[in-house]
Amino acid sequence: MISSLRGTVLSTGADHVVVEVGGVGFFVFVPADVAHTARVGEQLRLHTSLIVREDALTLFGFAESLELEVFTQLLSVTGVGPKSALGVLGHLTVDQIAGAVADDDDAPFRRVSGIGPKTAKLIVVQLAGKLQPPAAAPAGRPASAADAVVAQVTAALVGLGWSEKVAGEVATETADGASESDRDSVPALLRQALAALGPAKAGGPRG
Numbered sequence: 001m002i003s004s005l006r007g008t009v010l011s012t013g014a015d016h017v018v019v020e021v022g023g024v025g026f027f028v029f030v031p032a033d034v035a036h037t038a039r040v041g042e043q044l045r046l047h048t049s050l051i052v053r054e055d056a057l058t059l060f061g062f063a064e065s066l067e068l069e070v071f072t073q074l075l076s077v078t079g080v081g082p083k084s085a086l087g088v089l090g091h092l093t094v095d096q097i098a099g100a101v102a103d104d105d106d107a108p109f110r111r112v113s114g115i116g117p118k119t120a121k122l123i124v125v126q127l128a129g130k131l132q133p134p135a136a137a138p139a140g141r142p143a144s145a146a147d148a149v150v151a152q153v154t155a156a157l158v159g160l161g162w163s164e165k166v167a168g169e170v171a172t173e174t175a176d177g178a179s180e181s182d183r184d185s186v187p188a189l190l191r192q193a194l195a196a197l198g199p200a201k202a203g204g205p206r207g
Contacts, residue, residue, distance in 0.1 A: 006045040028061040031090035091163040098131040
C-alpha cells in the first residue's frame with residue numbers, strides 16, 4: 001500500500017500530477033486545487049490512496065490527511081467511485097462537506113459533476129455522524145468589508161467556472177497579499193485573482 005509520496009513534480013494536468021520519487025514517476029489523480037498549486041520542479045508531498053482494480057492500479061493524492069480520510073468515507077457511499085469522490089473534494093472543502101452533511105443539505109453535492117440527485121442524497125444520509133463537524137468561526141466576530149469583498153470575488157470566480165473550493169482559496173490568498181486599497185476593491189481583487197489562476201486555467205477547472 002502506498003500511503004504517501006514525496007518527490008519532485010514532473011508535470012501537472014487539470015486533475016493530476018506526476019511526481020518523481022527515487023527515479024520513478026508516479027501518476028497521481030489530485031483535487032483541482034492541488035493540480036493548480038503544484039509547480040514543475042518543486043517538491044510535493046501527498047497523502048495517497050491506492051485503488052486496486054483487476055485491470056489497473058490507480059493513485060489518488062491529497063495535500064491533507066483529513067482530505068484522504070473524507071475521500072475514504074465517500075468511497076463507502078453507495079454509487080460513489082474514486083473519480084466521483086475526488087470530484088467532491090475538488091469542488092468542496094472538508095468543512096463544506098461536513099457542514100452540508102450536518103445540515104442534511106445535498107445541494108452542494110448535486111453541483112459536483114458526476115453526482116446525481118440520488119447519489120447526493122445518499123452521501124448526506126450515509127455519512128451522517130461520520131464526519132468531524134466543521135470548524136466554528138470565532139464567536140462574535142463581525143464580518144469585515146474585506147470578508148465581503150473576498151466573498152464577492154469568490155462568487156465571481158465560481159460564476160466563471162472555477163469550483164467553490166479553488167475560487168475561495170485563490171480569493172483569500174489574493175486578498176492576503178494585496179494592498180489595503182486593493183483588498184477593499186472587488187474589481188481590483190478579481191483582476192489579481194484571475195492573474196493568479198493564469199490564462200491557461202481560464203474556463204478550466206469546473207469542479
